[in-house]
Amino acid sequence: xxxxxxAQRRAADAAIRVAMVPAALIGIAVLAWILGEVIARGVGxxxxxxxxxxxxxxxxxxGGLGNxxxxxxxxxxxxxxxxxxxGLLAGVFxxxxxxxxxxxxxxxxxxxxxxxxxxIIIGIFVYSVLVLPLGHFxxxxxxxxxxxxxxPVVMRTTEDMLNLVPDxxxxxxxxxxxxxxxxxLGIIFRAARSGLVTGVLLAVARVSGETxxxxxxxxxxxxxxxxxSRPTANLTVTIFNYxxxxxxxxQEKAWGASLLITVSVLVVAVLAxxxxxxxxxxx
Amino acid sequence: xxxxxxxxxxxQAPSEVAKQHAREIEDVFRLPAKVTVRNLNFxxxxxxxxxxxxIDIPALRVTAIIGPSGCxxxxxxxxxxxxxxxxxxxxxxxxxxxxxxxxxxxxxxLLKLRKKVGMIFQRPTPFPMSIFDxxxxxxxxxxxxxxxxxxDRVEDALKRGALWDxxxxxxxxxxxxLSGGQQQRLCIARAIAVEPKLILMDEPCSAIDPVATSKIxxxxxxxxxxxxxxxxxxxxxxxARVSDFTAFFYKGHIVEFGPTTKIFTNPDNExxxxxxxxxxx
Numbered sequence: 001x002x003x004x005x006x007a008q009r010r011a012a013d014a015a016i017r018v019a020m021v022p023a024a025l026i027g028i029a030v031l032a033w034i035l036g037e038v039i040a041r042g043v044g045x046x047x048x049x050x051x052x053x054x055x056x057x058x059x060x061x062x063g064g065l066g067n068x069x070x071x072x073x074x075x076x077x078x079x080x081x082x083x084x085x086x087g088l089l090a091g092v093f094x095x096x097x098x099x100x101x102x103x104x105x106x107x108x109x110x111x112x113x114x115x116x117x118x119x120i121i122i123g124i125f126v127y128s129v130l131v132l133p134l135g136h137f138x139x140x141x142x143x144x145x146x147x148x149x150x151x152p153v154v155m156r157t158t159e160d161m162l163n164l165v166p167d168x169x170x171x172x173x174x175x176x177x178x179x180x181x182x183x184x185l186g187i188i189f190r191a192a193r194s195g196l197v198t199g200v201l202l203a204v205a206r207v208s209g210e211t212x213x214x215x216x217x218x219x220x221x222x223x224x225x226x227x228x229s230r231p232t233a234n235l236t237v238t239i240f241n242y243x244x245x246x247x248x249x250x251q252e253k254a255w256g257a258s259l260l261i262t263v264s265v266l267v268v269a270v271l272a273x274x275x276x277x278x279x280x281x282x283x
Numbered sequence: 284x285x286x287x288x289x290x291x292x293x294x295q296a297p298s299e300v301a302k303q304h305a306r307e308i309e310d311v312f313r314l315p316a317k318v319t320v321r322n323l324n325f326x327x328x329x330x331x332x333x334x335x336x337x338i339d340i341p342a343l344r345v346t347a348i349i350g351p352s353g354c355x356x357x358x359x360x361x362x363x364x365x366x367x368x369x370x371x372x373x374x375x376x377x378x379x380x381x382x383x384x385x386x387x388x389x390x391x392x393l394l395k396l397r398k399k400v401g402m403i404f405q406r407p408t409p410f411p412m413s414i415f416d417x418x419x420x421x422x423x424x425x426x427x428x429x430x431x432x433x434x435d436r437v438e439d440a441l442k443r444g445a446l447w448d449x450x451x452x453x454x455x456x457x458x459x460x461l462s463g464g465q466q467q468r469l470c471i472a473r474a475i476a477v478e479p480k481l482i483l484m485d486e487p488c489s490a491i492d493p494v495a496t497s498k499i500x501x502x503x504x505x506x507x508x509x510x511x512x513x514x515x516x517x518x519x520x521x522x523a524r525v526s527d528f529t530a531f532f533y534k535g536h537i538v539e540f541g542p543t544t545k546i547f548t549n550p551d552n553e554x555x556x557x558x559x560x561x562x563x564x
């Protein structure tokens with residue numbers, strides 16, 4: 001056996017680098033390009049009235065997407081309120097109470113399937129179980145569709161985060177004479193707190209940009225979302241409609257809405273990172 | 284050859300050491316047993332880990348459990364508070380009586396059992412909360428009391444855990460900010476705060492530096508007065524230093540049990556002697 005030569009090792013190292021760096025750069029470049037394009041085209045549309053006023057008919061200058069902003073916020077919030085508790089509880093079940101039970105294995109598998117289900121299928125599903133029987137598109141149906149999308153993400157991250165908590169911590173809680181549920185709520189949740197919050201934030205960020213499920217459920221509207229029992233304005237479907245329209249004013253508004261969503265998602269993602277960092281420093 | 288000399292010595296005149304051993308052995312039988320284990324068998328799924336363990340743990344003494352890795356030391360004490368039940372496939376059979384009550388019976392109140400039997404783990408396990416709340420957590424589980432009563436109890440436990448002077452200024456800081464040795468003493472204080480009778484320590488110093496270890500050993504010395512302590516340890520010097528009685532485990536069997544001085548100077552069993560003298564393990 002001969003010792004490996006230094007030159008050989010260096011050559012291999014250089015080759016890997018040459019392949020790796022451009023790959024990383026392409027990834028970053030695409031993101032930068034999207035961001036640049038959205039900012040360049042969208043920033044002009046973000047006037048104060050964009051946030052406060054109702055849309056104007058095509059051809060009329062001015063107006064805004066206040067109703068869509070409120071609608072998106074409302075539906076996302078409702079979806080988070082519906083999806084998060086169920087997701088959290090299911091995740092707790094998977095991680096803490098029946099990790100290897102038959103129900104848990106089944107639930108875990110179906111969760112993975114649900115996570116991989118295209119969002120348009122969720123939209124059609126909610127359309128057929130809520131919109132058709134009730135006879136009209138509604139904000140509620142939109143929120144339900146988004147909640148279905150949030151559910152598996154929260155479930156999986158909850159399970160993963162709880163699994164990261166060392167068993168010794170559970171054991172020492174139980175060894176003090178605490179019942180299982182108190183250990184889970186008082187100790188394990190606290191230990192996994194930052195991870196759980198991050199999971200919820202990322203899930204919400206993800207669905208806030210969904211279009212397809214809303215297209216079939218909340219549809220869209222030109223009015224303020226007075227009641228969620230009616231079609232409800234939202235940013236993503238508005239982008240879809242406006243971007244396809246022939247009116248330059250609408251197209252510009254679509255860019256503005258795109259910028260708004262992108263920035264919001266970015267802010268939430270950065271926020272989530274801070275939560276993780278904070279949790280790591282404390283732990 | 285060796286044997287012959289020893290026998291002769293014994294026949295001629297019992298040495299001082301032998302007399303002391305004899306007294307200590309008598310002691311074992313005179314001391315009330317805190318834990319009485321009879322024919323304890325333990326299974327990890329289909330794999331048996333403990334074989335017919337029988338032992339009487341003397342009350343208000345420190346009993347060390349020594350033996351090579353994987354010999355069942357931890358497995359054995361994890362039966363005393365039934366913490367093993369966290370894992371479905373783990374199963375214990377036999378009789379483990381604590382204060383005369385078979386704790387393996389299905390009617391045992393687990394929460395009461397675990398209040399009575401405290402446990403310290405290999406790695407310190409501070410809860411993700413303040414130093415104060417770590418101690419108060421257990422107290423609030425088992426007692427109802429005013430804020431000042433709980434504060435008193437926390438202070439008392441931290442004093443008995445030999446940690447008070449180091450943390451009294453920073454009770455509201457997160458417990459995770461303490462050093463490893465301090466965290467382990469915090470865990471001991473946390474266990475003490477719920478007033479257990481029996482304290483199980485599962486290699487409490489294996490993740491801690493020598494200075495912190497000696498502090499914990501000093502602490503164990505002081506615990507002997509009010510608690511029965513069972514200490515699993517890898518470190519034979521530690522067993523020799525702090526324990527009154529020592530049990531040697533090997534491959535799931537209790538090979539020998541007796542006063543620590545006897546086990547370490549004149550064990551009956553050849554395997555024990557080989558282990559003590561460092562021939563294996």
